Every structure is written in C-alpha cells, then in structure tokens.
Amino acid sequence: MSPAAPETVDDDLWSAIGDPTRRRILDLLLADAGGTATSLSRQLPLTRQAVAKHLDVLDRAGLVRSTSVGRERQCQVDAAQLARAADQLASVGRAWDRRLHRIKAIAEAIETTRRS
Amino acid sequence: MELGSIEREIFVDASPEVVFEVVSSPDHVKQWWPDDARYSPEPGGTGEIVFGEGADRSVEQLTVVESLPPRTFSFRWTHPAGEAAEEGNSLLVTFELVPSGGGTLLRMTETGFREMGWEVAVLEQRYSEHVTGWDYYLPRIAPYVATLEVRP
Numbered sequence: 001m002s003p004a005a006p007e008t009v010d011d012d013l014w015s016a017i018g019d020p021t022r023r024r025i026l027d028l029l030l031a032d033a034g035g036t037a038t039s040l041s042r043q044l045p046l047t048r049q050a051v052a053k054h055l056d057v058l059d060r061a062g063l064v065r066s067t068s069v070g071r072e073r074q075c076q077v078d079a080a081q082l083a084r085a086a087d088q089l090a091s092v093g094r095a096w097d098r099r100l101h102r103i104k105a106i107a108e109a110i111e112t113t114r115r116s
Numbered sequence: 117m118e119l120g121s122i123e124r125e126i127f128v129d130a131s132p133e134v135v136f137e138v139v140s141s142p143d144h145v146k147q148w149w150p151d152d153a154r155y156s157p158e159p160g161g162t163g164e165i166v167f168g169e170g171a172d173r174s175v176e177q178l179t180v181v182e183s184l185p186p187r188t189f190s191f192r193w194t195h196p197a198g199e200a201a202e203e204g205n206s207l208l209v210t211f212e213l214v215p216s217g218g219g220t221l222l223r224m225t226e227t228g229f230r231e232m233g234w235e236v237a238v239l240e241q242r243y244s245e246h247v248t249g250w251d252y253y254l255p256r257i258a259p260y261v262a263t264l265e266v267r268p
Binding site for chain 2: 092093096097099100101102103104106107108110111114
C-alpha cells in the first residue's frame with residue numbers, strides 16, 4: 001500500500017467534497033470565479049448562515065481560500081487542493097489500469113490454451 | 117465539472133466470450149481483483165468480495181446489475197451490508213465488450229463517486245495497492261490456466 005498523501009488530510013479533503021451541497025457550492029464558486037456567503041445563498045435554497053458553515057468546512061479542508069472584503073468573506077476555490085482531490089481519483093483510475101491488464105493477460109492465456 | 121467517473125479501454129486478443137467469462141465469473145474475478153469473490157453472476161445476484169486476511173480483512177457487498185453475455189456485465193459494490201444496491205449508496209462498474217479484429221475491445225466505466233461521497237475513492241485507493249501487480253500476479257497465471265484446461 002502506498003497512499004498518495006497523509007491520510008488524515010485526505011479524509012478531511014474527501015469528506016468535504018462528499019457532501020452534495022458543498023459540491024454545489026464549489027461548482028458555483030468555480031463558475032463565478034469566487035463568491036460570498038451572501039451571493040451563494042441567493043443561488044441556493046440555504047440561509048447565509050448555512051452557507052457560511054459549509055464554507056468553513058471547505059476552508060478547513062483547504063478547498064477554498066477566503067479574504068475579508070468589508071464585512072464579508074470573499075471565497076475562492078483553491079485550484080491546487082481541488083487538483084489533489086482529482087489526483088486521488090486518478091489513482092483509482094491507475095488501479096483499474098492494472099486490473100484491466102490482468103484481465104487481458106488472463107483472457108489471452110485462456111484463448112491461447114483453447115486454440116492449441 | 118465532472119470528476120466522479122472513471123473510463124478505461126483495453127484491447128484483448130481473445131474472443132468476447134472468453135473476456136466475458138473473465139470479467140463476470142467470481143472464480144476469474146478473484147484472479148484479477150479481490151482475494152475472494154462469492155456472488156451469483158446473474159442480474160440481481162448478490163454476494164461479497166473480500167480483500168486481505170486476518171486483521172486486514174475487509175468485505176464489500178456486490179450486486180450484479182446486468183449480465184448480457186458476451187456484451188455487457190455490470191455490478192454495484194461498496195453498498196452497506198443489508199441495503200439494496202442503488203444509485204447513491206454504491207459504485208457502478210460496467211464492462212462493455214465490442215468484437216474488434218478477432219479480439220475484443222473491453223471498456224470499463226466506474227461511476228458513483230460524486231453521488232455517494234468522495235471518501236469512497238479513498239477506500240478504492242486503499243484496495244488498489246493491495247495486489248502489488250505482476251510480481252504477485254504472474255506466478256499465479258500458469259497454474260490457473262492449467263486448471264481451466266480440465267474444465268469442459
């Protein structure tokens with residue numbers, strides 16, 4: 001076993017994206033190149049306070065970065081951290097590559113045996 | 117943005133019938149993926165796949181969704197024991213087999229990461245390294261194929 005990164009960090013990261021509402025928030029932040037709890041709550045069936053809580057979770061996972069603009073926090077997606085999440089999925093893809101190569105080897109061995 | 121599915125394709129120099137057997141029958145599946153596989157390979161067939169042994173042993177549920185030899189085989193896995201497999205609680209793996217130049221084009225898709233929560237991808241990753249590839253695997257092929265020869 002060779003985890004790509006420390007698992008504690010990964011767990012936070014993945015559970016942060018595991019929630020459909022937070023994924024929707026990430027989508028909106030990506031589409032609009034950033035936003036605030038207020039601007040996001042206008043596009044979601046959520047109160048500003050509820051959005052702020054989700055943003056806190058995303059912030060702790062490093063998926064969004066916030067800067068204070070007046071009384072509001074302006075949030076943006078952290079592209080590098082999101083890329084790490086995508087990388088983990090890519091490693092699942094590499095695992096499938098290995099499995100498919102084994103499938104190929106087994107099937108071709110059987111085929112050769114049957115032909116001979 | 118869709119990060120929740122994986123698609124792969126590989127050419128296999130064997131007939132779709134043979135490839136179908138290898139991707140669907142539990143006896144074959146445990147040669148390329150888990151350490152043990154017990155399920156009925158018909159649509160609706162349920163069972164489990166087992167990774168590791170002793171303290172590291174973990175068991176995942178598996179339910180066959182579709183079985184159309186020699187073209188399509190799909191199953192859901194990772195749903196909680198006692199729950200019916202459905203969208204949102206499991207990953208869906210689909211194998212599609214297309215005859216191609218005397219062999220088979222094998223397409224695999226795995227979807228559901230986004231729907232059921234991404235922590236599952238971590239779980240998948242944990243299993244992915246369990247069998248360390250050819251070093252472990254190659255010595256098993258020859259005796260395995262030999263056992264196939266005595267079958268009808």
